[in-house]
Amino acid sequence: MNKTKTASSAKSTLICSLLALLLSCTMLLGTTYAWFTDRVTVGQNQIVAGNLDVALSHRLADGSYDEVSEKTALFLNAVGESMLWEPAAATEETFRISNEGTLALQYRFALSFFDATETKEGKTLADALSIRVIPLDGGTELPLGESVPLEDFLLTGKLLAGESLSFRVIIEWIPSAKDNDFNLNNGRTGKNGETALSISLGISLEATQYAHEQDGYGDDYDADVPPHLHYVSSFSELQEAISCGGYVQLAKDIALEKTLSVTGEVVLDLNGKTLSIADGAVLDPMINCAYGSFLTVTGNGKVDIGKHKSVSFIAPRGTVVIENGTFTRDYEPNGAKLGSYGSLFVGINVEAALRAGYENASSNVIIKDGYFDGGFYSAEQPNGAITGLNVSFGGVLHVYGGTYVGYNPANGDEGMGYQGWFLDGQTALGELPAGYAITETALADGRPAFTVTYEAP
Numbered sequence: 001m002n003k004t005k006t007a008s009s010a011k012s013t014l015i016c017s018l019l020a021l022l023l024s025c026t027m028l029l030g031t032t033y034a035w036f037t038d039r040v041t042v043g044q045n046q047i048v049a050g051n052l053d054v055a056l057s058h059r060l061a062d063g064s065y066d067e068v069s070e071k072t073a074l075f076l077n078a079v080g081e082s083m084l085w086e087p088a089a090a091t092e093e094t095f096r097i098s099n100e101g102t103l104a105l106q107y108r109f110a111l112s113f114f115d116a117t118e119t120k121e122g123k124t125l126a127d128a129l130s131i132r133v134i135p136l137d138g139g140t141e142l143p144l145g146e147s148v149p150l151e152d153f154l155l156t157g158k159l160l161a162g163e164s165l166s167f168r169v170i171i172e173w174i175p176s177a178k179d180n181d182f183n184l185n186n187g188r189t190g191k192n193g194e195t196a197l198s199i200s201l202g203i204s205l206e207a208t209q210y211a212h213e214q215d216g217y218g219d220d221y222d223a224d225v226p227p228h229l230h231y232v233s234s235f236s237e238l239q240e241a242i243s244c245g246g247y248v249q250l251a252k253d254i255a256l257e258k259t260l261s262v263t264g265e266v267v268l269d270l271n272g273k274t275l276s277i278a279d280g281a282v283l284d285p286m287i288n289c290a291y292g293s294f295l296t297v298t299g300n301g302k303v304d305i306g307k308h309k310s311v312s313f314i315a316p317r318g319t320v321v322i323e324n325g326t327f328t329r330d331y332e333p334n335g336a337k338l339g340s341y342g343s344l345f346v347g348i349n350v351e352a353a354l355r356a357g358y359e360n361a362s363s364n365v366i367i368k369d370g371y372f373d374g375g376f377y378s379a380e381q382p383n384g385a386i387t388g389l390n391v392s393f394g395g396v397l398h399v400y401g402g403t404y405v406g407y408n409p410a411n412g413d414e415g416m417g418y419q420g421w422f423l424d425g426q427t428a429l430g431e432l433p434a435g436y437a438i439t440e441t442a443l444a445d446g447r448p449a450f451t452v453t454y455e456a457p
Contacts, residue, residue, distance in 0.1 A: 113150060131171050255276045276304045325371075372384075
């Protein structure tokens with residue numbers, strides 16, 4: 001009896017231990033995947049929703065609220081038409097940010113401008129307009145009635161589950177002694193063809209989970225988890241955000257002072273802005289991706305290497321996905337040979353890295369779209385300083401779209417003396433696999449440009 005009882009007790013203990021281990025793993029997974037994002041962008045309107053549930057609505061003439069969508073027209077005049085700006089003109093919208101989910105969130109509401117026409121002196125309506133915010137439900141974090149320059153407006157805060165915040169946004173042209181600087185014939189086309197100044201306005205609302213939970217784990221179990229949405233306007237902010245990982249969006253043009261190091265999973269949203277190299281900075285490459293990292297570049301911005309010949313854009317010791325954007329270096333017709341240029345994409349010897357003990361060693365580049373000009377062209381060395389990726393050493397470069405100056409991706413890395421193809425399913429030099437088309441054009445400087453399009457068969 002004692003022996004049987006002992007065996008039964010041991011079996012029960014083992015089962016309890018396994019259940020405890022399973023519960024611990026489940027809790028760990030819950031912590032690892034605790035952070036989510038949700039985004040609403042209006043202007044060139046986009047809605048990108050994740051697991052948080054944040055909503056943006058605006059008030060209609062009858063006092064009801066309607067949720068903002070990609071096609072919502074905002075900041076119109078009194079009769080529902082686009083504003084014709086002049087001194088003392090004003091337009092307004094009343095917005096409501098609602099946390100309709102179960103997770104506390106922190107939000108970022110911003111108003112920006114784009115497609116602004118300029119005077120001969122380089123001024124735009126953004127230099128004349130101001131923005132004013134009036135809280136409607138006791139919000140204490142809003143600038144109470146204070147007018148601030150249009151381009152500088154940013155509102156941040158937090159909402160617990162079920163909470164909302166309503167406020168009125170007024171965009172106005174406050175008359176001043178400088179108003180004549182913006183007078184282009186009172187909005188009419190002038191005798192010399194000059195047109196009225198115009199500007200497009202857009203708002204964006206973005207949110208990430210806020211470290212405040214009231215659930216079975218207490219209210220501070222995720223307090224040390226960094227937010228996964230970062231909005232940066234300086235090099236130091238960008239450097240810190242990249243090191244933290246997550247979604248990083250440029251708020252302004254930024255010049256790199258040092259190489260950026262990506263060690264985890266990062267989405268770099270250029271947000272139509274420019275990433276360049278600071279005066280006097282010595283760096284190569286601009287971005288270095290560590291083994292096992294995953295970087296996505298999006299936001300239709302620009303990476304401008306400028307006059308820096310030897311600098312590469314990125315060293316992908318991990319996986320890099322280019323969704324869109326413009327990546328350029330200054331072109332010099334009588335420039336040095338290819339060897340003195342850094343390729344936009346520089347690969348590594350993956351096989352050697354694996355032999356050296358780097359278990360996650362890889363060099364993967366996936367290009368979906370974009371414009372690529374490495375600033376070099378020679379008919380004898382036709383890769384245009386676009387890529388130095390050696391597929392025969394274990395790297396991967398898959399091209400699904402984009403325009404490439406001085407380089408035809410259908411040639412793979414054959415032009416560099418290597419053996420490998422860049423088009424999905426390609427097996428021979430110059431071959432176009434199913435779904436691919438390549439169009440060749442000539443730039444004004446005579447260099448060829450090759451545009452790749454792909455539709456999955």
